[in-house]
Amino acid sequence: MLLVQEVQKSFGGIKAVDRCTLEVERKSIVGIMGPNGAGKSTLFDIISGFEQPDSGTVIFKGEEIGGKTNFEIARMGLIRTFQLTKALTRMTVEENMLLAPKQQHGERIWNVWLHPEEVKRQEETNRDKARSILEFFGLKSLKDAYAGALSGGQKRLLEMARALMAEPDMLLLDEPFSGVNPTLANKLLNHIKELRDHHDMTFLVIEHDMHIIMRLCDYIYVISKGKVIASGVPAEVHRDKRVLDAYLG
Numbered sequence: 336m337l338l339v340q341e342v343q344k345s346f347g348g349i350k351a352v353d354r355c356t357l358e359v360e361r362k363s364i365v366g367i368m369g370p371n372g373a374g375k376s377t378l379f380d381i382i383s384g385f386e387q388p389d390s391g392t393v394i395f396k397g398e399e400i401g402g403k404t405n406f407e408i409a410r411m412g413l414i415r416t417f418q419l420t421k422a423l424t425r426m427t428v429e430e431n432m433l434l435a436p437k438q439q440h441g442e443r444i445w446n447v448w449l450h451p452e453e454v455k456r457q458e459e460t461n462r463d464k465a466r467s468i469l470e471f472f473g474l475k476s477l478k479d480a481y482a483g484a485l486s487g488g489q490k491r492l493l494e495m496a497r498a499l500m501a502e503p504d505m506l507l508l509d510e511p512f513s514g515v516n517p518t519l520a521n522k523l524l525n526h527i528k529e530l531r532d533h534h535d536m537t538f539l540v541i542e543h544d545m546h547i548i549m550r551l552c553d554y555i556y557v558i559s560k561g562k563v564i565a566s567g568v569p570a571e572v573h574r575d576k577r578v579l580d581a582y583l584g
Contacts, residue, residue, distance in 0.1 A: 336361045336505055336537050337382070337413075342391030344377055351377040353561035354391070359505070364531055364538045366552035368545065368572075370581055374561040375541045376418060379509050382539075383415040384408040396504065410437065412504035416511060418541075420490040424483025428474060428493060431482050432465035433458075435500035465500060472496045472526060488519035495526070505537040512547050524551055549573060557581065
C-alpha cells in the first residue's frame with residue numbers, strides 16, 4: 336500500500352532523513368522506532384505531505400504522491416495523527432468528530448438553500464457514525480464534553496476516532512501511546528489490532544517504547560540519525576545488536 340524509496344531531507348547542514356526506504360503491505364501494522372531525534376516524525380511529515388523530500392519517492396496505492404499537498408494526500412485515504420494532539424478544545428467531542436467526514440454537502444452554502452433535506456440527511460448519517468465510533472473507543476458518554484476537558488489519553492483516543500470519520504485506507508499514528516496511562520494504552524493497542532483484523536485497515540506507527548511496539552506490530556523499521564539501521568519482525572529486531580546500541584549507546 337505504501338512504498339518509500341531512498342527519501343532524503345536536510346535542514347541546513349543536518350540530514351534529518353537519510354536515504355530511508357520502507358514498505359507497508361495492505362492490512363498490516365508496521366512500526367517505526369528509534370531514539371528521540373532519529374528523524375521519525377520528519378519522515379511522517381514527508382509521507383503525509385507536510386514536508387517535501389529533497390530526493391526520493393513516496394508511492395501510495397500505486398501512485399506517486401511526492402509534490403502533493405497534505406490535504407490532497409488525505410483525500411486519497413492516507414490520514415495521520417500528530418505527536419501533539421490536535422483536538423479543538425473549545426468544541427465538544429462530537430463536534431470534533433463532525434469536522435472530519437469528506438464531501439459534506441452543508442459546506443456549500445447554496446446546498447443549504449437548494450437541497451436542505453439532503454444536507455439534513457447527511458448530517459444525521461454523520462452524527463450516527465460519529466456516535467458509533469465514539470462508542471467503539473469508549474468515548475460516547477463524553478460526546479457533549481468539551482475536548483479541552485479530556486485527559487491526555489482520551490484526547491489520543493479522540494484523535495484516532497476523528498481520523499476514522501474520514502474513512503482512511505491507511506492511518507499514520509505518531510506516538511499514539513505517548514502520555515497515555517497503561518490501562519488506556521492497552522485499550523488503544525487492542526483497538527488498533529481490531530481495526531486491522533476486522534476492518535481491513537493498514538497502519539504505520541511511530542513509537543519509541545520498545546515493549547509496546549513489539550506487542551503491536553507485524554514488522555518494524557528502526558531509525559537512528561535519519562537512517563534505517565535495522566528491520567524485521569519483532570523477534571528479529573529485539574535481538575539486533577544495532578538496535579540495542581542505538582537505544583543504549
